[in-house]
Amino acid sequence: SQQGEEDPQALSIQEGENATMNCSYKTSINNLQWYRQNSGRGLVHLILIRSNEREKHSGRLRVTLDTSKKSSSLLITASRAADTASYFCATKPPGKLIFGQGTTLQVKP
Amino acid sequence: DAGVTQSPTHLIKTRGQHVTLRCSPISGHKSVSWYQQVLGQGPQFIFQYYEKEERGRGNFPDRFSARQFPNYSSELNVNALLLGDSALYLCASSLAGAQPQHFGDGTRLSIL
Numbered sequence: 001s002q003q004g005e006e007d008p009q010a011l012s013i014q015e016g017e018n019a020t021m022n023c024s025y026k027t028s029i030n031n032l033q034w035y036r037q038n039s040g041r042g043l044v045h046l047i048l049i050r051s052n053e054r055e056k057h058s059g060r061l062r063v064t065l066d067t068s069k070k071s072s073s074l075l076i077t078a079s080r081a082a083d084t085a086s087y088f089c090a091t092k093p094p095g096k097l098i099f100g101q102g103t104t105l106q107v108k109p
Numbered sequence: 110d111a112g113v114t115q116s117p118t119h120l121i122k123t124r125g126q127h128v129t130l131r132c133s134p135i136s137g138h139k140s141v142s143w144y145q146q147v148l149g150q151g152p153q154f155i156f157q158y159y160e161k162e163e164r165g166r167g168n169f170p171d172r173f174s175a176r177q178f179p180n181y182s183s184e185l186n187v188n189a190l191l192l193g194d195s196a197l198y199l200c201a202s203s204l205a206g207a208q209p210q211h212f213g214d215g216t217r218l219s220i221l
Contacts, residue, residue, distance in 0.1 A: 033209060042113070042199055042212030043152070088151050096142065096165045097201075097210065099151035 006089060006103040014108050019076045021103040023089030024069075030092060032065060032072050037086045037102070046074075046087075079107045111135070113213035115200050121219045122190050130185040130216045134202030140164075141183040142210060143175055144199040152199055158183055159205070195220045 007022045025032070031050045035043040049056045049065045049072065056063045062075040076083055086104045090097040114133045122128050134141050140159040144152035157165035158177035172188045181202075187194055197217050201210035 035212075040214075040217075042214045043201075045209040045211070048209055090151075096154040096157055096167065097144075097152075098154060099144075101149075101151045 006087065006100045008103060009101070010104045010106075012106045012108065013079055015079060015081055017079055017107075019079050019083070019105055019107070021074050021087055021105070023072045023074070023100055025072075025089070025091050025100075026070065027091075029067075032063075033090045033092065033097070034061075034063060034072075034074050035088045035090060035099075037088065039085075043088065076105075079105075081107050081109045083107050113200055113202050113211050115198075115213040115216050117216060118214070119217045119219075121221060123221050124190055124192060126190050127186065127188050128190060128218060130187075130198050130200075130218070132183045132185070132200030132202075132213060134181050134183070134200075135211055138202035138204055138211070139181055140203045140205055140208075140210075141177055141181065142201045142203075143183070143185045144201065145169075146197040146199055146215070148196070155185070190220050192220050194218065 005024050013019050031048050033048045034046040037043045047058045047063050049063050060077045065072045084107045086102040088099045088102045090099045116131045142157040143155040146152040154167040155169050156175040161177045175185045177183045197215040199212055199215045201212045203210045
């Protein structure tokens, strides 16, 4: 069973717009990670936020974490066509990653 | 430096057959994990190996097995293949079990 659930399942925006996707999870976590997957490829680690952090930035990415609501959000600013991909949140109990079902982002040029 | 490499990239098998998938981690990485990704879903954890020992197992039947070799490469074996085993099988490596994982591009397994 999946630990996380991303919302929305699909998102289509124009290049230059911001994209926000959300992740909810069920149990307590030590950290939460976001990954990107281009079609037919493996996953690429984007950012990790620890349970004692509320916000983290990496380039055009901003991640927030609300442990009281068991939720996280990923904001991609000034989106580009190359950002078109599926995005997954993953929680990390010791020894394994548990992924949600992902948000498919399409950025139109 | 080479990333995580998986072989083969594509594989077609029939029901009841056996398959072996291979993974070479990034040099220096001692932890290898395997995931199954069915089309349209997120990856599901199958196994983690660290220092050649199994450190975690997901909710998969005993038809699935794996091992890690002294050079830290790994094999995933699936026996008695079912149609539902059709998926992208991903391997990921990390320096240690708790570090961010680096994924290969997977093996696409199709069962006829």
